[in-house]
Amino acid sequence: MADSKLKIDIRRNKILERLRETGVVRVTELSRELGVTPVTVRTDLASLEQDGYLDRVQGGAVVKERMTEVQETPAKGTEEKLAIAAETVRQIPDGSTLFINSGTTTRYVATALKQRKGINIVTNSMAVVAELGDVSGIHVILLGGECNAQYGYTYGEDAKAQLGRYRADLAILSVDGVSVEAGITTFHADEAMIDKMMMERSGKTMIVADHSKIGRAGFTCLAQISQGVELVTDGGCDKEKVARLEAQGLRTTVV
Structure with missing residues (x-):
């Protein structure tokens, strides 16, 4: 025994x-x-x-x-995500319409968005709603549907049907992996269809991912690397991996 x-x-x-x-x-x-x-x-x-x-x-x-x-001190990890969020919001003009998915980094983006005016947001993230739901000058729509309470997001056919009624200037997505081989990936298959629709129904997609996600592959592919996507990451990333992504057409901002 x-x-x-x-x-x-x-x-x-x-x-x-x-x-x-x-x-x-x-x-x-x-x-x-x-x-x-x-x-x-x-x-x-x-x-x-x-x-x-x-x-x-x-x-x-x-x-x-x-x-x-x-493995990485909490302060360092937080600082990196805050820097990514600040750079992302710096590129967003007042009056923009945004799609935002769930994730730690997109939650930081939501906090940084409080400095903007006239922003319209469609999201499946409960954390984004908690951050911005009562902020003056920001209008937030939470997609209905099934709920993943553990990770704080909505998904499913109802959420997809509602999302299909909207278009956005920019989709801001937190993902679990960005690599040349696997593309842009997530671990959460049930949220993947929402992420894909956000990419398809926006004029531009911005991936917000700290250096630990670069070169990693999740279970579900959202899209292959293309010129229609921009990555915002931190200075701890592997420069060779970033160069390979850029060679495939990915526009990258390192903060």
Whole structure:
């Protein structure tokens, strides 16, 4: 019994080690690498999620924000996202109409938008509504639909139908990965269709992503790298990876 428990602990520690290295783990890959069934892997992930080490998503699991903050001091991570948000808002003129999705960095963008006037926002993020819902000079529409309470966003057919009634000057999206190989990606498949529609129904798309997202790939592709998208990231990014993205036509601002 004790030996069985030890094997479980070793296996779960290996899962956490991989998660810290890559930020994302997939059930199929873990099953192959650890020599266990997908059912066993899912059981391990469920236990680790219950203990607060990770968040499960379709097909695998992602690192919790607080685990990333252990590797990078919280102050540094916050400062980087604040700088990205400030640069993003600097490029937004008063009177703009915006689509904004959910995410930590877009929440910082919402806070920075309080300095703007005459802004109209359509969002599926409850955090954005909480930040800007009662701010004078800013009008916010929250998309209805199904609710992901854990991550604070709405999604589904009702949300898509409502979004289809609007167009925006700019879509501001927080994503989980930007790479030449995988394109612009997210871990949340249920929100992906909302993100895609925001990109399609706006004149321009701005991706706000800190350096940890550059070169990473999530589960669901929103779009390939193209000239119609701009990336705002921080100075901690891998310059070679950024250069490769720019060679594919991605306009990049590093703050």
